[in-house]
Every structure is written in structure tokens, then in C-alpha cells.
Amino acid sequence: MMHGRDDALDALRISDAEAQAVLRELDSVQPALPGGDGRRHRRYAYYVPGGVGLQIQGVSQTYLVRPRNISRGGIAFLHGLYLYKGTPCTLVLKTRGGERLLARGVVQQCRCVRGRIHEVRVRFVEEVDVELFVDTFAQAGDAESGPGYDGGQMLDVLDKLRDAVEDGASLDEVRKSVARLARMVAPRAPAQP
Numbered sequence: 001m002m003h004g005r006d007d008a009l010d011a012l013r014i015s016d017a018e019a020q021a022v023l024r025e026l027d028s029v030q031p032a033l034p035g036g037d038g039r040r041h042r043r044y045a046y047y048v049p050g051g052v053g054l055q056i057q058g059v060s061q062t063y064l065v066r067p068r069n070i071s072r073g074g075i076a077f078l079h080g081l082y083l084y085k086g087t088p089c090t091l092v093l094k095t096r097g098g099e100r101l102l103a104r105g106v107v108q109q110c111r112c113v114r115g116r117i118h119e120v121r122v123r124f125v126e127e128v129d130v131e132l133f134v135d136t137f138a139q140a141g142d143a144e145s146g147p148g149y150d151g152g153q154m155l156d157v158l159d160k161l162r163d164a165v166e167d168g169a170s171l172d173e174v175r176k177s178v179a180r181l182a183r184m185v186a187p188r189a190p191a192q193p
Helices: 016-029 151-166 171-185
Strands: 052-056 062-070 074-079 088-094 100-114 117-124
Touching (some): 016 062
Antiparallel strands (some): 100 117
């Protein structure tokens, strides 16, 4: 049975403020949004107050973890326990609309940051729509640094739109994809001083 956050065990045992300090420290050494670091998918900062749920296969307890970043292909988070590479798990992610969404994955890496604080990286079994969890447009850049989207991200949306149309998607689904494209390419207002 998959539990939500409410009954999860916090093995990390640090406050949100302490978790944010650790995440800022990690981002200062290795930013959450690197360009050209060899990763297949762009990562986006993913902060959920209070954390998200983690279920480890074969363990009945759900753990509370603090997410660092998310991409279509995976997620990184802070956890209070070491997890071995190859460990199957399921995350109870929180969408921007407040809904819970389950994402199955496999641990790719786990490293001790300090004390009992570990950074865990999980690859999703199936890619997720990152836009459900974060405003990718807001994190993509600013008006002075160029467009608020990356070409790969736009091509992915176009591919999904084409597939949806070919598969006979509803008009509502097609409209949502077109709206996503419009948000990606819409001009931004300059930042206010």
C-alpha cells in the first residue's frame, strides 16, 4: 500500500529551513540547472514544503524526503538513510495543483553529504511531465538571457502533440499542449527594478 506524506517517517530529522540551507550549499557547488553537464534531461529546482513521500520496495514504511530537483527522467532528494544503487522505489510527488502523483524509479546514486544527510538520485521508470510539478518556463531563464525555453523541451512537446493527434486525443488534450507551447514561446516582460 502506498502511503502519502502524512504518515511518513522523517529519517532526515531536519527542519525545512535546515534542508533549504543544505540544498543551497549543494547548488552553490553544483547548480541544479547546469548547462551541458552531460545529462539527458534538464533539471529544475523542485521544492515541496514538508517534503515528498518515498516508498522503498520491500519496506512497508514510507519515508519523508526533501526534493532538490526534478527532470523528465529522474529526481534528486535529501534522505536520512543510505540507499543502494539499483534499489527500486516509488515517490509520492506533489503537483503544482496540490495533487499526489506516484512515480516509480530506481536509485542511481547515493552519497553522504554530511552526518546522516544523503543526496539520492533516482531515475524514473517512465518519464514524467515536469510541467506538472514546476513552472519550467519561469526557471528557463530571464528576458536578458534569451528565450524562456530550450529547443529540446519544445521538440518534446511538439512530439507529444503529434502523437496525441495521431492517437485521436480529445480537443481538450490538444488545447493543453498548444497552451504549453504558447507559454514556452511567449515574450516575457522585463524584470522590474
